[in-house]
Amino acid sequence: MFCAISGEVPEVPIISAKSGHVFEKRLIEKYIADNGTCPITGQPLTLEDLITVTSDPPVPKPRPPTMSSIPSMLSVFQNEWDSVMLETFTLKQQYQKARQELAHALYQSDASCRVIARLIKERDAARDALANVQAHLAQPSADTNTAAEPQPMATDEAPSAAPQEGMTDGVIETIDSTAEA
Secondary structure (H helix, E strand, C coil): CCCCCCCCCCCCEEEECCCCCEEEHHHHHHHHHHHCECCCCCCECCHHHEEECCCCCCCCCCCCCCCCCHHHHHHHHHHHHHHHHHHHHHHHHHHHHHHHHHHHHHHHHHHHHHHHHHHHHHHHHHHHHHHHHHHHHHCCCCCCCCCCCCCCCCCCCCCCCCCCCCCCHHHHHHHHHHHHC
C-alpha cells in the first residue's frame, strides 16, 4: 500500500470511500481542508468519507538507501553504469537488425521496380507490334484484283476449310481487355 499523494508507505493509512485510493492521514486531511476534493479524481470529498485502515502487524518503513559511504556509492554507480552499457549494447543490436531489414526491403523494392519497368517496356513494345500488325492487315493492297491468291505453306496437315489471316476477334478482344486493365 502506497499513498496516492506522496508515493510512500503511509504511517496511518486512510482509504477514500468514494474513490478507493489510499492516502497518508495527515496529507489527505490537509488537502481536504484546502481544496475539499479528492486529489486523484477531483470528486468532492469530506473527512467523513475517509476510512481508517488497521493492520495487525504494523507495516515497517522501507530501508533507506545505503549511500552513506563512498564505496557503497561507487558500487551503486558501477551497477548503474553496467545497466546503461547493457542497454546501449541491446539498443545497438536492435538498430543493426532494423538497419539490415530496411536495407533488404530497399533492395527488394528496387528489384521490384526494375522488373515492373521492364515488363511495362515489353508490354508497350507488344502493343506497338500488335498495332503495326493490325494496321498492316487492315490496309487493302492496290493490286488485289490482279494479284494471285497467296499460296498456303506446305505442311504435313491437310489444309483447313477456311484459312484465317492474323488473329481471331476473340484473341484481339482478350488482348485489348488485358491491356486496358
